Amino acid sequence: MKAFEFPSNFTFGVADADLQVIGEAACVRDEDAQPTMWSAFAAEGRTWNSDSPARGIDRFHHWKRDADLMVSHGIRHYRTSVSMSRLLRADGGVNKKAVEWYRAYWSYLRERGVTIYATLYHWELPQSLVDKGGWLSQESIAMFITHAVVVHEHLGDLIDQYFTLNEPWCATMLSYHQGKHAPGHTSLRDALLAAHNILLASGLAMRELLSKDPSLKIGVVLNSQAHYAASASDADLRAQRVADCYFNRWFYDPLFLGRYPEEILPVFEGHLPEISRSDMETIRVGKMMHSLGVNNYCGEIVKADSTRDLGYSSVKLPGGPENDLGWPVFEAPTYPAGLYDILTQFYHSYRDHGLKRVYITENGMALRSNFDAEGRLLPDIRRIDYYRHHLQQVYDAKLAGVPIEGYFAWTLMDNYEWAEGYRPEGCFGLVHVDRETLERTPKESLRWFSQVMANGKAPY
Ligand code: FCB
Secondary structure: OOOOOOOOOOEEEEEOOHHHHOOHHHHHHHHOOOOEHHHHHHHOOOOHHHOOOOOOOOHHHHHHHHHHHHHHOOOOEEEEEOOHHHHEOOOOOEOHHHHHHHHHHHHHHHHOOOEEEEEEEOOOOEHHHHOOOHHHOHHHHHHHHHHHHHHHHHHHHHOOEEEEEEOHHHHHHHHHHOOOOOOOOOOHHHHHHHHHHHHHHHHHHHHHHHHHOOOOOEEEEEEOOOEEEOOOOHHHHHHHHHHHHHHHHHHHHHHHHOOOOHHHHHHHOOOOOOOOHHHHHHHOOOOOOOOEEEEOOOOEEEEEOOOOOOOEEEEOOOOOOEOOOOOEOOOOOOOOOHHHHHHHHHHHHHHHHOOOOEEEEEOOOOOOOOEOOOOOEOOOHHHHHHHHHHHHHHHHHHHOOOOEEEEEEEOOEOOOOHHHOOOHHHOOOOEEEOOOOOOEEEOHHHHHHHHHHHHOOOOO
16 A cells, blocks of 8 residues: 655644534624524425534534644644624624634644635535525625634634635536535526626635735645546547536636636526626736635536436446545546545646645544444544545655645544534544533544644554
8 A cells, every 4th residue: 555654844623613512502692693594494304314504513612622632632723714794793793602603613623733725615504694695695705704804813823724615516507507505596597697696706705805914825725536437438538527526626717717617518508697707807816826725525427318407417336435425436446536536636737826835724524433342432544545545646746746824624623514414424523522412522533633733653
């Protein structure tokens, strides 16, 4: 088996997102936070078991203990998000109580040597904005810029690096075209408008922050997934290009090249919003970006399929490794090295257009926890195996010249997995969280990853 040894200046950390952990109900009750779109979506029965983020893992109350757990396991870099629904009132005013909460939590971590990487939007849109059109509306753009400025003014001294958006593909295509995430529209036209607006919001916010302080380190976190054709037929090869455009390049190309990818325009015809040249100039921030955040979980093999609106569908290879949510995990022996492929593809496509630094901002494995007869947690060997394979691919890509500076495991603790709710198969944590008691128990994978963080190499 191959092995890796990362240099000592390589950044290792863990990631989570506010709404998945915080416990929205406590924020609404005790902090006057606004309810998010996810509570409304869950109330419509559109999540697994109608699970909502109301309880989360109650980070709201347990932040100190959770921070202690992080520090005692050698975590030095922490990517998380600042919720718009908590920080801003519906009229755009600042919610002081939320500012105090973030300051207390992050100051405590920083005093203990943990660096904060803050995502400004990890899907915490207030329902009040969804009622006005969500990402279809200019009001969300304006509110996002206000949010970015408020974060910088009130929390900026605690933040090392910013990311404007988390996974705009999920926030728009999955949420407005496929209807699987809140607010759950099923319209390609809505999705393309939402995607344009969210990219504009990101570009405007980044420019606004950099005009206040040009030394800020700001990036964008994108969904990144390798796509392969199921066969070498022309139709399948074309399908592969469309899939890559839909999932990756619709977001990558505008950021770095200032245009949407042409290959997919015939498929999107009739659904596109009006796109002005000046919008595209605003969106193109590649050269200003401190880093690109790459989130990767799986990959996709596609074949031509004329019954589908995009003209292709997914194929699963029989016997291929999957996580417990059924997502094909791209590692040997069945699948190629998806993470390596996508990292080299992006680097070589965009390095002449501003891409200078990459962080793997999320990578992880959904796995149900198992217990022995006495109720003790069994080691999560498959998760460790996943991490080992993927870290190897990151290392190989780095050796191949991709300037990868860090890797964040998703996620610290089992949490609210969006449309999958709290289903046991959807747990990505390095720490098990009991759904009844919310007790935290470190998994074997956390012990393993602690050693990787300390030594740059796998203990086994
Ligand atoms: C990503 C999200 C993250 C988490 C993982 C499993 O798409 O950014 O919040 O849900 O998937």
